[in-house]
Amino acid sequence: MFLCAGAVIHLVHSNEIKDMGGLRKLMPVTHIAFLIACLAIAGVPPFAGFFSKEEILLAAFNANKLIYAVALFTAALTAFYMFRLYFSIFWSKESAHHDTHHEGTVSMKIPLIILAVCTIGVGFIPFAKLVTADGAALETHIDILFSLAPVGLTLIAILIAARLYKQQNEGPQKIADALGVFYRVVSRKFYMDELYLFITKKIIFPLIGKPIAWIDRNIVDGCMNALAAITVKISGWIKGMQSGKVQGYALYFFGGVTLLAILFIYVWK
Numbered sequence: 001m002f003l004c005a006g007a008v009i010h011l012v013h014s015n016e017i018k019d020m021g022g023l024r025k026l027m028p029v030t031h032i033a034f035l036i037a038c039l040a041i042a043g044v045p046p047f048a049g050f051f052s053k054e055e056i057l058l059a060a061f062n063a064n065k066l067i068y069a070v071a072l073f074t075a076a077l078t079a080f081y082m083f084r085l086y087f088s089i090f091w092s093k094e095s096a097h098h099d100t101h102h103e104g105t106v107s108m109k110i111p112l113i114i115l116a117v118c119t120i121g122v123g124f125i126p127f128a129k130l131v132t133a134d135g136a137a138l139e140t141h142i143d144i145l146f147s148l149a150p151v152g153l154t155l156i157a158i159l160i161a162a163r164l165y166k167q168q169n170e171g172p173q174k175i176a177d178a179l180g181v182f183y184r185v186v187s188r189k190f191y192m193d194e195l196y197l198f199i200t201k202k203i204i205f206p207l208i209g210k211p212i213a214w215i216d217r218n219i220v221d222g223c224m225n226a227l228a229a230i231t232v233k234i235s236g237w238i239k240g241m242q243s244g245k246v247q248g249y250a251l252y253f254f255g256g257v258t259l260l261a262i263l264f265i266y267v268w269k
Contacts, residue, residue, distance in 0.1 A: 001034070001037040001038075001041065003033075003108075003111055003112055003115065004030050004033050004034040004037060004112060006108075007027065007030045007103065007104050007108055007112065008020060008023065008027065008030060008034075008089060010104055010108070011023070011026065011027060011103060011104070017085070017088050017089065020088065020089045021088065021089065021090075021091070021092040021093040021094070021095060022090070022091065022092065022093050022094045022095035023089055023090050023095055024090040024091065025095070026095055026103060027090075027103045028103070029103060029109045029112055029113065030103060030104075030109075030112060031090050032116065033112040033113065033115070033116040034086060034089070034090065035086060035090075036116045036119050036120060037116070037119060038082045038083055038085070038086045040119045041078060041079075041082050042075075042078060042079035042082055042083070042154050042157075042158065043075055043078075043079070043150060043151070043154055044079075044151065044154060044155075044158075045147070045151065046120070046123060046124070047119055047120060047123065048118075048119050048120075048122045048123040049123075050123060050147075050151075051123040051140075051142065052123075053075060053150070054142055054143075054146070054147055054150065055140055056071065057071055057072065057075065057146075057150055058143065058146060061146070072149065072150060072153065075150055075153070075154060076150075076153040076154055076156070076157045077157070079153075079154040079155075079157040079158050079161075080157040080158070080160060080161050081161075083157070083158045083161035083162065083165075084161045084164070084165050086161075087161060087162060087165035087166045088165050091165070091166045091167070092165060092166065092167065092168055093167075093168050128140040
């Protein structure tokens with residue numbers, strides 16, 4: 001999915017969905033790989049995501065029915081927004097890029113093909129036999145009857161996404177208008193970006209960041225600079241003793257020995 005997204009951005013030179021649409025003919029390899037990835041994430045059998053999703057839903061069903069209901073709704077919602085993305089990028093409208101761009105080099109397409117093939121078949125590999133907490137292989141199985149509800153809701157979500165986004169129409173805007181404030185709040189990601197900017201720019205930076213920066217600049221750096229200045233000053237005082245003349249060093253040595261001798265013989269009797 002991420003490699004497909006990179007290939008799309010490489011072609012349209014933008015990561016805004018409004019700049020995309022109708023790319024299936026210009027990007028046949030990426031289109032198929034992206035579709036396979038969406039089917040896997042949505043949990044459509046027999047793609048890889050189906051097997052892991054069913055195990056999670058079954059565990060939730062056996063543990064707590066409320067959690068299972070939330071997980072079931074979330075799975076359907078995932079299928080809807082993944083195919084909203086798929087139809088918005090590769091269908092929706094005529095491409096505005098035509099022959100001015102290309103899908104990408106062979107080095108970009110080969111990884112997409114390899115991963116798409118793996119996504120189709122990797123779910124059949126019995127990885128559960130390699131997962132263990134007590135030395136025994138983890139038991140997993142697929143219950144066809146249990147999977148009817150999740151897969152059915154997933155397919156319904158995909159059909160709804162196709163109805164709304166495969167071709168440009170007024171449906172999405174009508175739904176947005178009907179939801180009113182709720183849609184605006186959700187579309188603005190519950191104003192988390194604005195809240196983050198307010199907390200950082202209005203609270204953290206002026207009330208915490210600036211005082212810390214002042215302490216670092218004036219106290220921490222000031223102490224280090226003072227130590228450096230003192231070191232330089234002391235070295236300036238004592239560097240005169242380092243003349244490099246052996247005679248002078250010998251004079252200091254014998255002078256020191258003489259002072260110690262006088263100290264120990266006459267003072268510390």
